[in-house]
Amino acid sequence: GAVVSQHPSWVICKSGTSVKIECRSLDFQATTMFWYRQFPKQSLMLMATSNEGSKATYEQGVEKDKFLINHASLTLSTLTVTSAHPEDSSFYICSAHRDTSTDTQYFGPGTRLTVL
Amino acid sequence: QKEVEQDPGPLSVPEGAIVSLNCTYSNSAFQYFMWYRQYSRKGPELLMYTYSSGNKEDGRFTAQVDKSSKYISLFIRDSQPSDSATYLCAMSEGGQAGTALIFGKGTTLSVSS
Numbered sequence: 001g002a003v004v005s006q007h008p009s010w011v012i013c014k015s016g017t018s019v020k021i022e023c024r025s026l027d028f029q030a031t032t033m034f035w036y037r038q039f040p041k042q043s044l045m046l047m048a049t050s051n052e053g054s055k056a057t058y059e060q061g062v063e064k065d066k067f068l069i070n071h072a073s074l075t076l077s078t079l080t081v082t083s084a085h086p087e088d089s090s091f092y093i094c095s096a097h098r099d100t101s102t103d104t105q106y107f108g109p110g111t112r113l114t115v116l
Numbered sequence: 117q118k119e120v121e122q123d124p125g126p127l128s129v130p131e132g133a134i135v136s137l138n139c140t141y142s143n144s145a146f147q148y149f150m151w152y153r154q155y156s157r158k159g160p161e162l163l164m165y166t167y168s169s170g171n172k173e174d175g176r177f178t179a180q181v182d183k184s185s186k187y188i189s190l191f192i193r194d195s196q197p198s199d200s201a202t203y204l205c206a207m208s209e210g211g212q213a214g215t216a217l218i219f220g221k222g223t224t225l226s227v228s229s
Contacts, residue, residue, distance in 0.1 A: 043219040107159040
Protein backbone atom coordinates (compact mmCIF):
# COMPACT_ATOMS: atom_id res chain seq x y z
CA GLY A 1 0.00 0.00 0.00
CA ALA A 2 0.82 3.71 0.18
CA VAL A 3 1.14 4.46 -3.52
CA VAL A 4 1.30 8.04 -4.73
CA SER A 5 1.03 8.94 -8.39
CA GLN A 6 1.74 12.13 -10.30
CA HIS A 7 0.54 13.26 -13.67
CA PRO A 8 2.05 14.15 -16.01
CA SER A 9 5.46 12.58 -15.53
CA TRP A 10 7.01 15.20 -17.77
CA VAL A 11 5.81 18.31 -19.53
CA ILE A 12 7.31 20.87 -21.87
CA CYS A 13 5.60 24.22 -22.22
CA LYS A 14 6.19 27.66 -23.65
CA SER A 15 7.13 30.59 -21.47
CA GLY A 16 4.07 32.42 -20.20
CA THR A 17 1.73 29.44 -20.17
CA SER A 18 0.32 27.65 -17.12
CA VAL A 19 0.88 24.01 -16.22
CA LYS A 20 -1.13 21.85 -13.83
CA ILE A 21 0.42 18.89 -12.03
CA GLU A 22 -1.73 16.34 -10.22
CA CYS A 23 -0.77 14.31 -7.16
CA ARG A 24 -2.96 11.38 -6.11
CA SER A 25 -2.82 8.96 -3.22
CA LEU A 26 -4.10 5.76 -4.81
CA ASP A 27 -4.81 3.47 -1.88
CA PHE A 28 -5.11 5.72 1.14
CA GLN A 29 -6.56 9.03 2.20
CA ALA A 30 -4.08 11.82 2.68
CA THR A 31 -5.08 14.67 4.94
CA THR A 32 -1.81 16.41 4.20
CA MET A 33 0.17 16.61 0.99
CA PHE A 34 3.47 18.35 0.43
CA TRP A 35 4.96 19.83 -2.72
CA TYR A 36 8.72 19.85 -3.23
CA ARG A 37 10.97 21.16 -5.95
CA GLN A 38 14.32 19.62 -6.85
CA PHE A 39 16.89 21.26 -9.09
CA PRO A 40 19.62 19.12 -10.73
CA LYS A 41 22.05 17.69 -8.19
CA GLN A 42 20.24 19.53 -5.40
CA SER A 43 18.09 18.29 -2.61
CA LEU A 44 14.35 18.48 -2.31
CA MET A 45 13.13 21.87 -1.14
CA LEU A 46 9.70 22.13 0.40
CA MET A 47 7.47 24.58 -1.44
CA ALA A 48 4.18 24.26 0.38
CA THR A 49 2.05 22.15 2.69
CA SER A 50 -1.45 21.37 1.55
CA ASN A 51 -4.27 20.29 3.85
CA GLU A 52 -7.54 19.00 2.46
CA GLY A 53 -10.20 21.67 2.41
CA SER A 54 -8.00 24.55 3.53
CA LYS A 55 -5.51 26.97 2.05
CA ALA A 56 -1.97 25.79 1.48
CA THR A 57 0.88 27.01 3.65
CA TYR A 58 3.79 28.26 1.56
CA GLU A 59 7.44 28.28 2.54
CA GLN A 60 9.31 31.53 2.67
CA GLY A 61 10.31 32.72 -0.78
CA VAL A 62 7.68 30.70 -2.65
CA GLU A 63 5.17 32.89 -4.50
CA LYS A 64 1.66 31.74 -3.65
CA ASP A 65 0.20 33.55 -6.66
CA LYS A 66 2.57 31.78 -9.00
CA PHE A 67 2.30 28.29 -7.55
CA LEU A 68 -1.38 27.64 -6.97
CA ILE A 69 -2.20 24.62 -4.83
CA ASN A 70 -5.62 23.03 -4.53
CA HIS A 71 -6.29 20.09 -2.20
CA ALA A 72 -9.93 19.47 -3.03
CA SER A 73 -10.22 15.89 -1.80
CA LEU A 74 -8.44 13.43 0.47
CA THR A 75 -6.78 11.77 -2.51
CA LEU A 76 -5.95 14.64 -4.84
CA SER A 77 -3.83 17.77 -4.71
CA THR A 78 -2.91 19.91 -7.70
CA LEU A 79 -0.07 22.35 -8.27
CA THR A 80 -0.52 24.91 -11.03
CA VAL A 81 2.54 26.82 -12.19
CA THR A 82 1.13 30.03 -13.62
CA SER A 83 2.89 32.12 -16.25
CA ALA A 84 5.79 29.70 -16.28
CA HIS A 85 9.28 30.93 -17.08
CA PRO A 86 12.48 28.99 -17.89
CA GLU A 87 13.71 29.41 -14.31
CA ASP A 88 10.67 27.38 -13.18
CA SER A 89 12.06 24.36 -15.01
CA SER A 90 12.62 21.76 -12.33
CA PHE A 91 11.57 18.40 -10.95
CA TYR A 92 8.37 18.77 -8.91
CA ILE A 93 7.64 16.03 -6.39
CA CYS A 94 4.63 15.61 -4.14
CA SER A 95 4.30 13.53 -1.02
CA ALA A 96 1.28 12.41 0.94
CA HIS A 97 0.92 11.73 4.62
CA ARG A 98 -1.29 8.89 5.76
CA ASP A 99 -2.77 10.11 9.00
CA THR A 100 -1.41 7.66 11.57
CA SER A 101 0.88 8.67 14.38
CA THR A 102 3.71 6.40 13.32
CA ASP A 103 3.55 6.97 9.60
CA THR A 104 5.63 9.16 7.37
CA GLN A 105 5.39 10.64 3.91
CA TYR A 106 5.14 8.68 0.69
CA PHE A 107 6.49 10.34 -2.41
CA GLY A 108 5.19 10.44 -5.93
CA PRO A 109 7.44 9.69 -8.91
CA GLY A 110 7.87 13.37 -9.74
CA THR A 111 7.04 15.60 -12.69
CA ARG A 112 9.78 17.08 -14.81
CA LEU A 113 8.81 20.53 -16.07
CA THR A 114 10.74 22.19 -18.88
CA VAL A 115 9.79 25.72 -19.81
CA LEU A 116 11.10 26.90 -23.17
CA GLN B 117 25.06 26.94 8.43
CA LYS B 118 22.58 24.69 6.66
CA GLU B 119 20.16 22.73 8.78
CA VAL B 120 21.20 19.38 7.32
CA GLU B 121 24.64 18.62 5.92
CA GLN B 122 25.34 15.62 3.73
CA ASP B 123 28.43 14.88 1.68
CA PRO B 124 27.25 14.66 -1.94
CA GLY B 125 29.99 12.22 -2.95
CA PRO B 126 30.13 10.55 -5.37
CA LEU B 127 30.97 7.42 -3.44
CA SER B 128 32.22 4.43 -5.44
CA VAL B 129 32.58 0.97 -3.90
CA PRO B 130 32.99 -2.60 -5.20
CA GLU B 131 30.18 -5.08 -4.91
CA GLY B 132 30.00 -6.65 -1.47
CA ALA B 133 31.50 -3.68 0.36
CA ILE B 134 29.99 -2.10 3.45
CA VAL B 135 28.79 1.42 2.73
CA SER B 136 28.51 4.15 5.34
CA LEU B 137 26.43 7.24 4.62
CA ASN B 138 26.16 10.12 7.06
CA CYS B 139 24.36 13.35 7.82
CA THR B 140 24.84 16.00 10.45
CA TYR B 141 22.27 18.52 11.54
CA SER B 142 22.00 21.62 13.67
CA ASN B 143 18.37 21.70 14.82
CA SER B 144 18.04 19.87 18.13
CA ALA B 145 14.25 19.82 17.71
CA PHE B 146 14.40 17.14 15.02
CA GLN B 147 12.75 13.97 16.31
CA TYR B 148 12.17 11.80 13.25
CA PHE B 149 14.96 10.71 10.96
CA MET B 150 14.57 9.09 7.58
CA TRP B 151 16.66 7.72 4.76
CA TYR B 152 15.36 7.76 1.21
CA ARG B 153 16.77 6.23 -1.94
CA GLN B 154 16.27 8.08 -5.20
CA TYR B 155 17.03 6.75 -8.63
CA SER B 156 17.65 9.19 -11.44
CA ARG B 157 14.52 11.12 -12.45
CA LYS B 158 12.37 9.25 -9.93
CA GLY B 159 10.73 10.19 -6.66
CA PRO B 160 12.38 9.24 -3.34
CA GLU B 161 11.65 5.83 -1.88
CA LEU B 162 11.56 5.45 1.90
CA LEU B 163 14.21 3.03 3.17
CA MET B 164 14.34 3.55 6.89
CA TYR B 165 12.89 5.78 9.53
CA THR B 166 13.64 6.08 13.20
CA TYR B 167 12.41 8.10 16.11
CA SER B 168 14.93 9.75 18.44
CA SER B 169 18.25 8.05 19.13
CA GLY B 170 19.11 4.43 18.56
CA ASN B 171 19.61 1.80 15.90
CA LYS B 172 17.22 0.16 13.50
CA GLU B 173 17.99 -2.75 11.21
CA ASP B 174 16.12 -3.93 8.13
CA GLY B 175 17.80 -6.58 6.03
CA ARG B 176 21.07 -5.21 4.70
CA PHE B 177 20.32 -1.71 5.98
CA THR B 178 21.05 -0.31 9.43
CA ALA B 179 20.15 3.21 10.50
CA GLN B 180 21.77 4.87 13.49
CA VAL B 181 20.82 8.11 15.20
CA ASP B 182 22.97 9.90 17.75
CA LYS B 183 21.03 12.94 18.89
CA SER B 184 23.72 14.03 21.33
CA SER B 185 26.13 14.44 18.42
CA LYS B 186 23.40 15.47 15.93
CA TYR B 187 24.65 12.74 13.61
CA ILE B 188 22.83 10.03 11.70
CA SER B 189 24.16 7.16 9.62
CA LEU B 190 22.96 4.56 7.17
CA PHE B 191 24.97 1.38 6.70
CA ILE B 192 24.50 -0.91 3.73
CA ARG B 193 26.00 -4.39 4.05
CA ASP B 194 26.92 -6.58 1.09
CA SER B 195 26.29 -3.75 -1.33
CA GLN B 196 24.90 -4.63 -4.75
CA PRO B 197 25.02 -2.81 -8.10
CA SER B 198 21.27 -2.29 -7.71
CA ASP B 199 22.05 -0.15 -4.66
CA SER B 200 23.56 2.45 -6.98
CA ALA B 201 21.42 5.54 -6.42
CA THR B 202 21.32 8.81 -4.52
CA TYR B 203 20.64 8.47 -0.81
CA LEU B 204 18.88 11.32 0.93
CA CYS B 205 18.63 11.82 4.66
CA ALA B 206 15.61 13.70 5.94
CA MET B 207 14.42 14.93 9.31
CA SER B 208 11.39 16.45 10.90
CA GLU B 209 10.40 18.17 14.12
CA GLY B 210 7.54 17.39 16.42
CA GLY B 211 5.84 14.20 17.48
CA GLN B 212 4.48 13.12 14.12
CA ALA B 213 6.43 11.94 11.14
CA GLY B 214 4.00 13.56 8.76
CA THR B 215 5.34 17.07 9.07
CA ALA B 216 7.58 19.05 6.77
CA LEU B 217 10.79 17.19 6.03
CA ILE B 218 14.17 18.86 5.77
CA PHE B 219 16.41 17.01 3.36
CA GLY B 220 20.13 16.70 2.96
CA LYS B 221 21.61 17.20 -0.48
CA GLY B 222 21.96 13.48 -1.07
CA THR B 223 24.97 11.21 -1.53
CA THR B 224 25.42 9.54 -4.90
CA LEU B 225 26.52 5.92 -4.51
CA SER B 226 27.92 3.74 -7.26
CA VAL B 227 28.45 0.02 -6.65
CA SER B 228 30.53 -1.72 -9.29
CA SER B 229 30.28 -5.43 -10.07
